Amino acid sequence: MLQSIEVSPGARVIPRVVAPRAASAEARETATPEKPCIITSHLSAFFGDAPAIKDVSMVVPQQAVTAIIGPSGCGKSTLLRCINRMHETGPNTRVDGQVEILGSAIYGDGTSATAVRRHVGMVFQRPTPFPTMSIRTNVAAGLRADPRSRLAQENVDEIVEKALHRAGLWEEVKDRLNESAMTLSGGQQQRLCIARALATRPRVILLDEPTASLDPLSTQKVEELVYDLRETVTVVIVTHNMQQAARVSDRTAFLLAGELIELAPTNALFTAPMDPRTEAYITGRFG
Amino acid sequence: MKTRLARHWISGSMIGLTYLAAVLATLPLLLILAHLIRKGAASLSLSFFTHMPGPVGETGGGMANAIVGTLILISIACAIGLPIGIGAGIYLSEKRSMPLAQSVRFLSDVLNGLPSIVMGIFAWTLLVRPVGHFSALAGGGALGAMMIPLVTRTTEEMLRVVPTSLREAALALGYPRWRTSLSVVVRTALAGIATGALVAVARIAGETAPLLFTALGNQFWSTSLREPIAALPLQIFAYAISAYDEWHAQAWAGALVLISIVLVISLAARVVTRSKFGAPVD
Numbered sequence: 001m002l003q004s005i006e007v008s009p010g011a012r013v014i015p016r017v018v019a020p021r022a023a024s025a026e027a028r029e030t031a032t033p034e035k036p037c038i039i040t041s042h043l044s045a046f047f048g049d050a051p052a053i054k055d056v057s058m059v060v061p062q063q064a065v066t067a068i069i070g071p072s073g074c075g076k077s078t079l080l081r082c083i084n085r086m087h088e089t090g091p092n093t094r095v096d097g098q099v100e101i102l103g104s105a106i107y108g109d110g111t112s113a114t115a116v117r118r119h120v121g122m123v124f125q126r127p128t129p130f131p132t133m134s135i136r137t138n139v140a141a142g143l144r145a146d147p148r149s150r151l152a153q154e155n156v157d158e159i160v161e162k163a164l165h166r167a168g169l170w171e172e173v174k175d176r177l178n179e180s181a182m183t184l185s186g187g188q189q190q191r192l193c194i195a196r197a198l199a200t201r202p203r204v205i206l207l208d209e210p211t212a213s214l215d216p217l218s219t220q221k222v223e224e225l226v227y228d229l230r231e232t233v234t235v236v237i238v239t240h241n242m243q244q245a246a247r248v249s250d251r252t253a254f255l256l257a258g259e260l261i262e263l264a265p266t267n268a269l270f271t272a273p274m275d276p277r278t279e280a281y282i283t284g285r286f287g
Numbered sequence: 288m289k290t291r292l293a294r295h296w297i298s299g300s301m302i303g304l305t306y307l308a309a310v311l312a313t314l315p316l317l318l319i320l321a322h323l324i325r326k327g328a329a330s331l332s333l334s335f336f337t338h339m340p341g342p343v344g345e346t347g348g349g350m351a352n353a354i355v356g357t358l359i360l361i362s363i364a365c366a367i368g369l370p371i372g373i374g375a376g377i378y379l380s381e382k383r384s385m386p387l388a389q390s391v392r393f394l395s396d397v398l399n400g401l402p403s404i405v406m407g408i409f410a411w412t413l414l415v416r417p418v419g420h421f422s423a424l425a426g427g428g429a430l431g432a433m434m435i436p437l438v439t440r441t442t443e444e445m446l447r448v449v450p451t452s453l454r455e456a457a458l459a460l461g462y463p464r465w466r467t468s469l470s471v472v473v474r475t476a477l478a479g480i481a482t483g484a485l486v487a488v489a490r491i492a493g494e495t496a497p498l499l500f501t502a503l504g505n506q507f508w509s510t511s512l513r514e515p516i517a518a519l520p521l522q523i524f525a526y527a528i529s530a531y532d533e534w535h536a537q538a539w540a541g542a543l544v545l546i547s548i549v550l551v552i553s554l555a556a557r558v559v560t561r562s563k564f565g566a567p568v569d
Contacts, residue, residue, distance in 0.1 A: 145457075
């Protein structure tokens, strides 16, 4: 059952607490987090009439990393994009159901999408630095979008430095903050995007296959960063790569054809999946 | 079946033909430039830029009024054509599949193909006849109307090249939609939009037909927008069909100045495109 899931402990320096194998369904239930951050209830999202995710109800705990895995086209990204209301930016899209973040219903009346997105950062598959902006202004871009935070100049510099530190990029760019962000390598650009998302101090950060276009070394840096982020923010990461999910996440959700099949502590999901479909997927029988 | 030698021969001659076509394509420009310099450079002096047209038989006159007039006409055309053209281009790229956008796109292509003399008559009907006299404003209006479809289409093309991922990145940061469009999408495409605008300016700078019934031309110094105004193409036209050799020489010099203005604008367009934070890399 475990042949295909090699977490390869020797290759990684990230310390992991290996939870004992979950013995039963009851043990799993007790693992449900006490401090929920994101709660989706009966969430469905559509492109035209075709549902991309169907009736997903899940709880994402605070200050933890939750991974979403599943085969291509299963709705992983759509689910992620419902959490910061990006799904509705596409043409002919619709969302049913509720999403609550730290107690507020983000699809509630009078809640604006832009306000939600200021509190929920997002990083995409390909690095997306703004090509006309310098490294500094890229990181500060989110601050300038927020009308409430007309901050003093020195304050912005401080926030930019802090965000770059947290993204592990400060040492590499501190002498060239005014250069174009396009002069950075792909991996640096992606960490710049993470810094940009962190600068506005979001409560939640969504990562949509953040390492899909990066080389192994850059991937490792981003993974270490994701691992450290849990101390301060709630992270939801979509990934194609099951080893990555195993390395960085505390809990893993398995999605298949738009349905949430299983959500469990990562170790339990990979070592003792409840659902035969989860088992089939993680042992590499499809997907 | 063709032999290897035959294939080789056909390939060689086809490549030769494309070379020939490439040379022939640039030949007219080179011939025109050479001819203009040969005929016009002699009459070109400082006084050509600073003096008014002289009476027949007197040497040393210039086209100061026509040069200034052309610059004023271009400015009016830009004031009309750029905001409308760029605005329409942004609309077309933001709402690319709306039925209205599709008809705007089609009509703008039709407008682009409209003969410039028709544009002149249109401007005359709209801007000259109601007020009863020719004016710089009417001339600039005709040129501006010609710029609109050019600028609209290049703006749309340039905005379309900006990857959707950048737009999404801005939205995900909490940018409102209008801000995403302006400070990310338009800003990223700005170099391209500026290039398109300059190409449009270069294109209308030498137009004569739309000015015939609108700006009319003026032998005297005038910078009033409500009066007929001199313009290089009109002055060249008037001098070229005259009977005097001095005026012919002046017409050549005027043509040389006009083509130089267009060349400078085109070069400026190239420099703008290569600016530091230029086109997006993706």
